[in-house]
Amino acid sequence: MARYQPRDKYYWRARDRGLPSRAAFKLDELLARHRLIRPGGRVIDLGCAPGGWLAVLAAAIGAGGRVVGIDLAPSRVAAANVIALTGDLNDPAVQAQAIVRLGGPADLVTSDLSPKLSGVADRDQARSAELLRAALEFARAALKPDGAMVAKAFMGGAFDEISAAFRAAFARLELTRPRASRPGSAEIYLVATGHRPPPS
Numbered sequence: 001m002a003r004y005q006p007r008d009k010y011y012w013r014a015r016d017r018g019l020p021s022r023a024a025f026k027l028d029e030l031l032a033r034h035r036l037i038r039p040g041g042r043v044i045d046l047g048c049a050p051g052g053w054l055a056v057l058a059a060a061i062g063a064g065g066r067v068v069g070i071d072l073a074p075s076r077v078a079a080a081n082v083i084a085l086t087g088d089l090n091d092p093a094v095q096a097q098a099i100v101r102l103g104g105p106a107d108l109v110t111s112d113l114s115p116k117l118s119g120v121a122d123r124d125q126a127r128s129a130e131l132l133r134a135a136l137e138f139a140r141a142a143l144k145p146d147g148a149m150v151a152k153a154f155m156g157g158a159f160d161e162i163s164a165a166f167r168a169a170f171a172r173l174e175l176t177r178p179r180a181s182r183p184g185s186a187e188i189y190l191v192a193t194g195h196r197p198p199p200s
């Protein structure tokens with residue numbers, strides 16, 4: 001997990017297009033490649049601050065859709081079809097509020113969650129894996145049958161266990177790296193489609 005983030009061409013492109021973060025380019029690319037959402041769709045965005053992914057998702061779903069974001073930090077939201085909740089993903093009250101505000105089952109859940117990095121690789125990887133497990137569990141409660149999930153992960157100790165959990169929850173799983181990811185970065189994106197809801 002790289003701590004130093006120099007301003008590269010994606011940073012400047014994000015700024016030129018008025019997007020709040022360079023992370024927006026990665027999602028833009030994944031949505032275009034995998035056709036994960038349509039106009040009118042419902043999306044939950046986990047770890048949404050400062051709001052780069054929210055801006056891309058809001059444009060993809062259009063005025064008839066809705067995105068609900070969750071983050072510990074406040075987000076900058078400029079679109080009428082976006083609701084950003086400030087709170088902890090692990091808080092059941094925040095989860096319940098997100099589901100209510102979405103107004104129906106999600107077509108897509110996205111997760112760009114990252115812990116505050118300590119610099120100790122093993123600890124950071126473990127905390128990142130813990131967040132991703134929580135994201136998957138919540139996604140399973142929020143997603144419609146056959147819905148999709150896109151999640152950032154870091155290669156490391158728990159990666160095999162996490163990808164196995166995704167494979168059990170979805171019919172298809174693709175591991176991919178967007179071009180906007182930094183060369184040498186340990187990050188990888190899970191693109192999971194065909195949600196199989198847990199037995200009720």
Ligand SMILES: C[S@@+](CC[C@H](N)C(=O)[O-])C[C@H]1O[C@@H](n2cnc3c(N)ncnc32)[C@H](O)[C@@H]1O
Nearest residue numbers: 047049050051052053071072088089112113114
């Ligand atoms: C890489 S940033 C997200 C960037 C965002 N996707 C964008 O495009 O602007 C990761 C985010 O995960 C959030 N996060 C970490 N742990 C969280 C938790 N338990 N609940 C909610 N958000 C969390 C952090 O506050 C941080 O804003």
